[in-house]
Amino acid sequence: MATHLDLEEQEQLDQIKHFWKQYGNLISWLLIAVLGAFAAWNFYNYWNSRQAAQASAMFDEVDRAAQSGDAARLERAFTDMKDKFGGTSYAQQAGLLAGKGLFEKGNVDGAKAALTWVADKASDEGYQAMARLRLASVDVEAKAYDDALKQLSATFPAEYAPLVADRRGDVFALQGKKAEAIAEYQKAYSAFEERSDYRRLVEIKLNALGVDPRGATTSTETKK
CATH class of the missing domain: 1.25.40 (Serine Threonine Protein Phosphatase 5, Tetratricopeptide repeat)
Incomplete structure (x- = not known):
């Protein structure tokens, strides 16, 4: 029995040697690549964390200034x-x-x-x-x-469209271009949420130019 086991173990060892001889280099390089990638990932995370910490500290300096x-x-x-x-x-x-x-x-x-x-x-x-x-x-x-x-x-970005229209209205109003200013303010008024403070501000600007956006809306709805 012992002789049989010895022969079987020897055969397994020979198979392992043959396998390693054929694929050993490939396995070694794969292990190196995997371990290298893992090390690089850890270094990248460390570097990012360090950069973020340093950037945060420098931002605090800008804020203090x-x-x-x-x-x-x-x-x-x-x-x-x-x-x-x-x-x-x-x-x-x-x-x-x-x-x-x-x-x-x-x-x-x-x-x-x-x-x-x-x-x-x-x-x-x-x-x-x-x-x-x-x-x-x-x-x-x-x-x-x-x-x-x-x-x-x-x-x-789309969410900034009302602010842009409002600002354009301001520029046109300062240039004395009343019709263009009204058109931009109306865009902004329509885009802002109903209860937004910005919408109320735009309404005041339209009122100053002789336009009541709420009255215009009511008039349109009455015609329907």
Whole structure:
């Protein structure tokens, strides 16, 4: 019996040696690839976590600079943020914050530079939309109405359509183009939710131009 088992074990060992000789290299390379991918994934997660932590800390610095009212410090902090962590959402938020803070301190060029960077470089459409709306506001303050309309002619996500129409109405009203302003305000009024504060604001603007959107709606319904 012992002899039979020895022979059987030897046969199994020979089969294993033959199998390993034929497929050993392939198995080794597959193991290396799998383990390498696993190590790379762990490193990627670690790197992302570290980047996020550093970006968060730098965003806090931008926020503190904005709250301090120090325009020069704010501009430096945002420049560092943009250079080191420009691909993160923190940098895009920092750009919006810097644009607002710099504009409030009279640094119009710095505000436009920060907002333009977000509008051009942000990966999130929402951040891009907010940056363009704020750029349009900056242009309106500077009475650069054509530039404001160019900002508002960009592609916006659907949910921003009412805000864009309202802002376009503002520009046309300031240009003395009453009919165009009314048309844009009516678009905004129709798109905002019924109980929205924005809708009430647009209604006030239409009233100032001699239009009662609720009265017009009632008149239409009466004719039906």
